[in-house]
Amino acid sequence: MKKNDLKSMGKSFTKYILIIGALLILLDFTFHRHEYFSFAEIYGFPAFFGFVSFVFIVMLGKWLRKFLMRKEDYYDQ
Amino acid sequence: MISNFIPGLIMIITSFLLPTIPQYFRHPAMLLSVGLSALSLFNGYGTFLEWDILGLNLILYQSDSLTLPFAIIFHIAAILVIIFSWHSKNLMEHMATLAYAGSAIGALHAGDFFSLFIWWEATALTSVFIVFAGNTNAAKDAAMRYLIIQVSSGVLLLIGACLMLYQTGNHNLVVLDLKTNFGIFIFIAFGIKAAFPLLNGWLQDSYPESSVTGTVALSAFTTKLAIYALARTFPGTDSLIWIGAIMTAFPVFFAVIENDLRRVLSFSLNNQLGFMVVGIGIGTELSLNGTVAHAFVHIIYKALLFMSMGAVLYRAGTTKASELGGLYKYMPFTTIFCIIGAMSISAFPLFSGFVAKSLIMSSLGGMGMVLIYFILFFASAGVLEHSGIKIPYFAFFAHERKNKVKEAPINMLIAMGIAAFLCIAIGVFPKYLYQILPYTVEYQPYTLDHVISQLQLLVFAIIAFLFLVKFKLYPSEIRSTVLNSDWFYRKMLPGIGKPLFKKIGLLTDSLYKNLGLSFKQVLSKSYKFSNLSYIKVTTPSFAGTILISILFIMLVIVLV
Numbered sequence: 001m002k003k004n005d006l007k008s009m010g011k012s013f014t015k016y017i018l019i020i021g022a023l024l025i026l027l028d029f030t031f032h033r034h035e036y037f038s039f040a041e042i043y044g045f046p047a048f049f050g051f052v053s054f055v056f057i058v059m060l061g062k063w064l065r066k067f068l069m070r071k072e073d074y075y076d077q
Numbered sequence: 078m079i080s081n082f083i084p085g086l087i088m089i090i091t092s093f094l095l096p097t098i099p100q101y102f103r104h105p106a107m108l109l110s111v112g113l114s115a116l117s118l119f120n121g122y123g124t125f126l127e128w129d130i131l132g133l134n135l136i137l138y139q140s141d142s143l144t145l146p147f148a149i150i151f152h153i154a155a156i157l158v159i160i161f162s163w164h165s166k167n168l169m170e171h172m173a174t175l176a177y178a179g180s181a182i183g184a185l186h187a188g189d190f191f192s193l194f195i196w197w198e199a200t201a202l203t204s205v206f207i208v209f210a211g212n213t214n215a216a217k218d219a220a221m222r223y224l225i226i227q228v229s230s231g232v233l234l235l236i237g238a239c240l241m242l243y244q245t246g247n248h249n250l251v252v253l254d255l256k257t258n259f260g261i262f263i264f265i266a267f268g269i270k271a272a273f274p275l276l277n278g279w280l281q282d283s284y285p286e287s288s289v290t291g292t293v294a295l296s297a298f299t300t301k302l303a304i305y306a307l308a309r310t311f312p313g314t315d316s317l318i319w320i321g322a323i324m325t326a327f328p329v330f331f332a333v334i335e336n337d338l339r340r341v342l343s344f345s346l347n348n349q350l351g352f353m354v355v356g357i358g359i360g361t362e363l364s365l366n367g368t369v370a371h372a373f374v375h376i377i378y379k380a381l382l383f384m385s386m387g388a389v390l391y392r393a394g395t396t397k398a399s400e401l402g403g404l405y406k407y408m409p410f411t412t413i414f415c416i417i418g419a420m421s422i423s424a425f426p427l428f429s430g431f432v433a434k435s436l437i438m439s440s441l442g443g444m445g446m447v448l449i450y451f452i453l454f455f456a457s458a459g460v461l462e463h464s465g466i467k468i469p470y471f472a473f474f475a476h477e478r479k480n481k482v483k484e485a486p487i488n489m490l491i492a493m494g495i496a497a498f499l500c501i502a503i504g505v506f507p508k509y510l511y512q513i514l515p516y517t518v519e520y521q522p523y524t525l526d527h528v529i530s531q532l533q534l535l536v537f538a539i540i541a542f543l544f545l546v547k548f549k550l551y552p553s554e555i556r557s558t559v560l561n562s563d564w565f566y567r568k569m570l571p572g573i574g575k576p577l578f579k580k581i582g583l584l585t586d587s588l589y590k591n592l593g594l595s596f597k598q599v600l601s602k603s604y605k606f607s608n609l610s611y612i613k614v615t616t617p618s619f620a621g622t623i624l625i626s627i628l629f630i631m632l633v634i635v636l637v
Contacts, residue, residue, distance in 0.1 A: 005406075005477070006403070006474060006475075006476065006477060009474075010474075014543050017536060017539055017540060017543065018540065020532075020536055021536045021537060021540050024529065024532055024533050024536055025533070027529060028529065028533070031525065033525075033526045033529060033530060034526045035442075035526065035530065036439075036441075036442030036443070036445070036450065037442070037447055037450070040530075044533065045533075046529075046530045046531070046533035046534040046537075047533040047534070047536070047537040048537070049451075049454065049455075049458075049534060050458050050533060050534035050535065050536070050537040050538040050541070051537040051538065051540060051541045052541075053454075053455045053458035053459070053538065054458050054461070054462060054537075054538040054541035054542060054545075055541050055544075055545065057329055057330065057333060057458065057459050057462055058333055058462065058541075058542075058545055058550070058551060058552065059550075060330055061329075061330045061331075061332075061333030061334050061552065062333070062334070062552040064330055064331075064334065065334050065552070067560075068331070068334065068559050068560045069334060069555070069557045069558070069559060069560075070557065070558045070559075070560060071557065071558065072556045072557055072558055073558075074558040075558065075567055075568070
């Protein structure tokens, strides 16, 4: 097997995901998406919410390491 | 005769007989006992077995529309665990697993708080041996902590049940509220097993320490039994909505930075319980259906994810993200099954998580609870992060692997295959799941609005992941311990307690010595007291403990 298998897989995965993402946004313009709350009906709202939530979760988690992370043998000491 | 035999009891009896059965027939015998117990699923609804003892009427076997879906899924989970552990020769773990599953099934059919208490403790006592079977020092320590917490939950339940009987004269499983003192005791007892915020430490502490197969068994029963108990006794309790919302959101951040992938799954399990607890808190027919549906599908995909990580642990020897990666080449089937589990828990359309979570989200939306709705929507992005992406990505991809490993054994692949099949089958044909839910509700999860909305959320969360990895913002995996609520009793209490007791010890020691001197003069003639042994505080021996227990039980019986 080639050494850059994972890299090429990652690249094609990224490509397809971006295409699907673009299609989902375009689809939003073709019909009126009914939601329980009117502000969620803005074009691409779930997409925006998903992206921002994900970045927020990872970044806040990373920051929390300062307070929550200890050495692997912390409880054995 | 079989119709009034408590479901699950046959499994417990079989578990005691296992040592007498030859090695090769143990697993078939275990499967057979689950099959026999599953016959009870066809009994219909009603009360089948009562027992009058000590002036109490215990309802040992009842079933209704709420117990049935839980009983079905508990039997399925038991079968999955048995197939998954077919290769294992660990007798103690097999016995514990079968008895544990049987106790959990028995608990579902208890009709009063006292019988529930007996099963409640039975699940604790049997499952602790599963943690113990992890067979490392860490597992043994975790097992002792696990036992203390689980038994405490049972004790609180017993106190609640006694108070309830004393104050109301009733001890049947009825709907309670938090205005009564016994209601609060029982609520906390259930809350410990349901891993409420700050009561959750035991879960992430013990589950990842168990064996390859043990964690799968543990993930299915205890917490879902607590969800069942909450759904039966506290539906529509407002505070559960907030408790559940906190449970969905907080574990997400811990899961991001945790290195051990089985511990990540334990945080994820906690987050999933949050969705179910919110459903109970809303308390409408739609939301309770959502809770039951979610518990049902959750047991399958969570078992699937734990099985895939069990297979990784079995073959690669670790589930630490920092040491894994690139396993897709060597374990292709496990990779595919893991991804199916990951897509189910992330609630991709056509997978089981989607058709269950939709019920809870719709009931929140229908009630106009905007804040809770978006906390859960946010938590859905979190689920995708830790279970949907982190688990498969760090175990099977991330980077190339240098040393080869083998694919999982065939029995593991079969168990994972069945679970993966169920994940997709339920996702594609949700009506069969909806048919067994407690209430008849017409619901269509696959509307264009809903599918597009969910896909946008998930796909753009994945894009966010790719973006973070591309710009090297995604936190790298570090070998570490992440502090959790078990810190309070593992570090803080001993930190205060040890020096405190040492001080008290020194103080009493010197006090006794001074006293001892004067006593000595008085008692010097008696050789028994001459060596100061009478001032030492001793703990009772094993036999002494049993004697004290028997005396205590006799005292209780006399008083009753």
